[in-house]
Amino acid sequence: xxxxxxxxxxxxxxxxxxxxxxxxxxxxxxxxxxxxxxxxxxxxxxxxxxxxxxxxxxxxxxxxxxxxxxxxxxxxxxxxxxxxxxxxxxxxxxxxxxxxxxxxxxxxxxxxxxxxxxxxxxxxxxxxxxxxxxxxxxxxxxxxxxxxxxxxxxxxxxxxxxxxxx
Numbered sequence: 001x002x003x004x005x006x007x008x009x010x011x012x013x014x015x016x017x018x019x020x021x022x023x024x025x026x027x028x029x030x031x032x033x034x035x036x037x038x039x040x041x042x043x044x045x046x047x048x049x050x051x052x053x054x055x056x057x058x059x060x061x062x063x064x065x066x067x068x069x070x071x072x073x074x075x076x077x078x079x080x081x082x083x084x085x086x087x088x089x090x091x092x093x094x095x096x097x098x099x100x101x102x103x104x105x106x107x108x109x110x111x112x113x114x115x116x117x118x119x120x121x122x123x124x125x126x127x128x129x130x131x132x133x134x135x136x137x138x139x140x141x142x143x144x145x146x147x148x149x150x151x152x153x154x155x156x157x158x159x160x161x162x163x164x165x166x
Contacts, residue, residue: 006095012070018050028052037062046096051077054089064089067096 032053037043039061045054048066050073058064058081066089068074077091107114 006069008097009069009095012068013072017070017073018076021050021052024052029056032056032060048077048091049073051080051089051091054091055080055084055086058086058089059084062088066091067094069093069095 041062054066
């Protein structure tokens with residue numbers, strides 16, 4: 001079986017983006033501070049790279065899951081978190097444009113086979129564009145680009161994507 005190479009993964013794994021990101025640490029701190037990430041929040045940082053925004057989120061007390069398509073950047077983020085002794089963040093390799101798990105969750109919630117789930121955006125990049133676009137628009141008009149969601153147990157959850165909080 002011929003294995004296809006994901007061009008995005010190949011691109012991000014090709015260069016030394018950790019070296020480049022090291023020059024952006026201050027901007028990562030500034031972005032995180034501007035969106036109000038705090039203790040007890042659950043943060044999903046998509047496209048986390050080597051942790052430029054995920055580590056500052058964890059330092060502020062958030063429980064962070066960083067996801068990136070590049071295995072080398074995920075490993076660099078894990079090493080940086082370990083070096084700082086941050087146990088409230090973890091990093092996983094994943095493709096944010098692959099939304100198949102959304103369909104699986106929808107099927108489980110509605111107790112229906114996944115084949116019967118009709119989500120026109122599953123697997124499409126337009127879902128990500130919608131989310132990031134909404135956050136950017138809020139930011140441009142001066143509203144906080146973060147939404148706190150109070151869960152059944154009263155926990156505050158937030159979503160931060162590339163520095164924009166949702």
